[in-house]
Amino acid sequence: MGRITLKQVTKTFGDVNVIPPLDLEINDGEFVVFVGPSGCGKSTLLRLIAGLEDVTSGVIEIDGTDATHLPPAKRGLAMVFQSYALYPHMSVRKNIAFPLKMAGIDQQAIEEKVTSAAKVLNLTDYLERRPGQLSGGQRQRVAIGRAIVREPEAFLFDEPLSNLDAALRVNMRLEISQLHQDLATTMIYVTHDQVEAMTMADKIVVLQAGIIEQVGSPLELYNSPANQFVAGFIGSPKMNFIGGKTAAEHKAETIGVRPEHFILSDKKSAGAWEARIGVAEHLGSDTFFHVDAGDKGILTVRAIGEMGLRHGDKCWITPDKNRIHRFTADGKTIGK
Amino acid sequence: MATQHSRSAARFMMAPAVILLLGWMLVPLVMTLFFSFKKYLPLRGDSMANGLEWVGFENYVRFISSSSFWPSISATLIIVGGVLLITVVFGIALALLLDQPMWGQGIVRILVIAPFFVMPTVSALLWKNMFMDPVNGFFAHMLKSVGMQPIEFLSQHSLLSIITIVSWQWLPFATLILLTATQSLDGEQLEAAEMDGASWPSRFIHIILPHLSRAITVVILIQTIFLLGIFAEIFVTTGGAFGTKTLTYLIYQRVLESQNVGLGSAGGVYAIILANIVAIFLMRIVGKNLDA
Numbered sequence: 001m002g003r004i005t006l007k008q009v010t011k012t013f014g015d016v017n018v019i020p021p022l023d024l025e026i027n028d029g030e031f032v033v034f035v036g037p038s039g040c041g042k043s044t045l046l047r048l049i050a051g052l053e054d055v056t057s058g059v060i061e062i063d064g065t066d067a068t069h070l071p072p073a074k075r076g077l078a079m080v081f082q083s084y085a086l087y088p089h090m091s092v093r094k095n096i097a098f099p100l101k102m103a104g105i106d107q108q109a110i111e112e113k114v115t116s117a118a119k120v121l122n123l124t125d126y127l128e129r130r131p132g133q134l135s136g137g138q139r140q141r142v143a144i145g146r147a148i149v150r151e152p153e154a155f156l157f158d159e160p161l162s163n164l165d166a167a168l169r170v171n172m173r174l175e176i177s178q179l180h181q182d183l184a185t186t187m188i189y190v191t192h193d194q195v196e197a198m199t200m201a202d203k204i205v206v207l208q209a210g211i212i213e214q215v216g217s218p219l220e221l222y223n224s225p226a227n228q229f230v231a232g233f234i235g236s237p238k239m240n241f242i243g244g245k246t247a248a249e250h251k252a253e254t255i256g257v258r259p260e261h262f263i264l265s266d267k268k269s270a271g272a273w274e275a276r277i278g279v280a281e282h283l284g285s286d287t288f289f290h291v292d293a294g295d296k297g298i299l300t301v302r303a304i305g306e307m308g309l310r311h312g313d314k315c316w317i318t319p320d321k322n323r324i325h326r327f328t329a330d331g332k333t334i335g336k
Numbered sequence: 337m338a339t340q341h342s343r344s345a346a347r348f349m350m351a352p353a354v355i356l357l358l359g360w361m362l363v364p365l366v367m368t369l370f371f372s373f374k375k376y377l378p379l380r381g382d383s384m385a386n387g388l389e390w391v392g393f394e395n396y397v398r399f400i401s402s403s404s405f406w407p408s409i410s411a412t413l414i415i416v417g418g419v420l421l422i423t424v425v426f427g428i429a430l431a432l433l434l435d436q437p438m439w440g441q442g443i444v445r446i447l448v449i450a451p452f453f454v455m456p457t458v459s460a461l462l463w464k465n466m467f468m469d470p471v472n473g474f475f476a477h478m479l480k481s482v483g484m485q486p487i488e489f490l491s492q493h494s495l496l497s498i499i500t501i502v503s504w505q506w507l508p509f510a511t512l513i514l515l516t517a518t519q520s521l522d523g524e525q526l527e528a529a530e531m532d533g534a535s536w537p538s539r540f541i542h543i544i545l546p547h548l549s550r551a552i553t554v555v556i557l558i559q560t561i562f563l564l565g566i567f568a569e570i571f572v573t574t575g576g577a578f579g580t581k582t583l584t585y586l587i588y589q590r591v592l593e594s595q596n597v598g599l600g601s602a603g604g605v606y607a608i609i610l611a612n613i614v615a616i617f618l619m620r621i622v623g624k625n626l627d628a
Contacts, residue, residue: 052527073533085528089546098542099532146532 002063002154002186003028004049009058011044011210018044019210021058026154026188026203031180033189035197035233036207042190043158045207049188050079050156062153073102078147079156082163084139086131086146092118093127096145103150117145120182137168144179154186161196173199194234198222206230228331231256237288239325240299252326252334259288259300261323265316266309272316275299277309291317365608372396372601379595388598395602404586409610411495412582416563416614418499419506420556426503427510427555428548434511435518445515452508456568463501464490464573494578501569506562510555517551518544557618564611583607 004026011019018041026032034042047053049060051072060068067075078099086095093114100110118124121141131139140160147155157176161169177200180187191197197204198218206213206221206229214226218234225231231239239256247255265272275291278298282305289301289309301317309315326334372395374388382388399405434445451459467474468489476486489497521544529539567584574580576589587607591600 050531052530072527072531077531079528079531081524081528083522083524085522085524087525087529087543087546089549090542098529098534102529102533102535102538146528150532 002026002152003061004154004186004188005059005061005064006049007059007061009045009048009060010056011041011048011053012056017210019048022210022212024205024212024215026186028186029184031177031187031189031200031202032205033191033197033201033203034205034207035191035194036213037233038192040207041210042192042207044210046079046156046158046188046190050077051075052079076153077156078150078152078154079158080140080143080147080160082159084131084143084160084163086139086142088131091128091130092123092134092142092145095131095142096123096149099146099150113149114145117149120148120179121145136164137172140164140172141175144176148179148183152185154188157187157189159190159192161191162193169196176200195236198234204234206233225325225333227333228254228256228327231325231327231333237300237302241327242296242299244295246296247326250324250326253329254327254331256325256327257299257319257323259302261320262299262301263318263320264289264291264301264303264307264309265318266313268316269318271321272318275315275317277311277313277315280307280309280311289315291315293317368601368604370601371597372605374598376597376601377595378597391598395598396605399590399599399602399606404581407579408581408583408586411580412564412584412610414495415499415502415566415580415582416560418495419502419563420559422499422503423506423510423559424552424555426507427514428552430507430511431514431518431548432544434515448511449508451504452506452512454505456505456566457572459505460501460569460572463497463504468497490574491578494574494580498569498573498580501573502563502566505569506559510559513551513555514548517548521547560614560618561611564607564614583610 004024006022006024008021008023009019010017010021022045034045036042044053048055051067051070055068058068059066062075062077087098090098096114096117097110100113105113114127115124118127121144123138123141123145126134126138126142131142134142143160160176161172164172173196176187176189180200189196189200201218203215204218204221205215208229214221214230221230221234225234228241232241235258237259239258241254241256243254247253268274273293273296275293275296278290278292280290281288285305287303287305287307289303289307291299291301293299299317303309328334371388373390373392375391375394376382376388430448434441434448438444454462465473470476470486470488473486473489475489479486487493525543525547526539529543534542565584566582567588570576570580570582570585571588576585581589583603584607587600587603590596590603594600
């Protein structure tokens, strides 16, 4: 079981208040992603849960028991670090066996667990190698192997994919998701990449400056962001924000429309905004046009792959009326 | 870049330095070998101008059959081994302590390194007169203040005293090298080990010590090279008495006190052989650490 509850947790480093009082509930078996811009306190929060940092005040409960002052090893959590933190002088086998050896498990049982973990992670052929002789993705898998042999209550991942190249990152993303399906263990995953958050999470926690901006499923955050920060952070490319007269027409300080909620056309139609095509980014399946919509500013618009519009052409964009997000002056979402 | 022409030019330009260094090493070596086969007693009128008598291996036999030879070898090895043990063990301990964040870190580090800058003669004199002197020394005062008999360190515990003095000088060197190695240890590895349930002693044995092994190798190798030749500390404190006569000191005595250049040179050749034996052993034991 891996139910983790944070109650009024705070953390200060000297005079700097990194995490103001924070409450969070993580249910058993959930894949929770902490996401936010760098320096938002998401790694600190993970390290507080791991026990690598002491909380300044508040309570951390794991499975209903107070774990606030337990040493990291006693919390039953396993962590995968950004740098993998493999032990360079030990073979892959010894790396994976290390936590079991420290727990004093007998040699035979260790052998079995290491072998089965290696099989799950496709590491059987590399067990006798040193970490230095492995590729980035293999090292990542060894780090995960070292975590799963312990059969922890929950896994903690600290930006585990940021050192991998783009193709491998997509692969490992799938592997970690698959692992979560197979093990059904609680996983807490820290990343600054909203694509990772959207694709993997059951529940996303969006953080900014140590404050939880919103908690919810990926689609909840996408469809009904609680505020302008979440609206801008979730979704790629970013949501377009338009102020001034256009926003006032919708009785808001700012309105937001995602690039995919525009209809781009070369013919004028009712309710369309006139614009001029700027830079186009062709992705094959989609094309992102950066259009100059006069007083509404430069907007990003998604269109199908083949559009036939060129730089400087006049065009008309129509926002989807039901998909316009409205925000107050202090960034709060105005209800429909 | 490396054309035939530039390579031969490079060789030509390096030649003076190589020849100079080679000469610097070879000339004394050849002269030592030359003298070791000759009878050369300057006070008895022997000189290069008169021509020296060839005596074959007589000097070698005399040097090794002297009653001082084997004790000098054992004294040398005890001093080198003792100093290595003390500097490595305390060096690791100090390095780990100095790596902790603390107030006044910079000044503390400079203080720790300071003994290395004191010249060997000076530090030996300081220890001899300020600490170990049985009448005026600090230790003597301490013992007398609690009503105990002062210890005559340099005569009663001569080897231990010299090991202490030399260790005090070399500890900063070991600490400095080991500290830089400690600082290069990835903090996440220690945190990972902590999460894996490793207590502090097992983190030390399984993570820190293997990480330091290369630095320890370097410390042992460099110190051995210098410690085999320690001289000033013995000259200033015991003058080779009370079983502190090392091989280096014995050679000095043969050449300068007995004025027997041939015999001393034979000793010098033995010293070269001893140094090489020790070096081979060390390379065997710790050399594999340098490959990885």
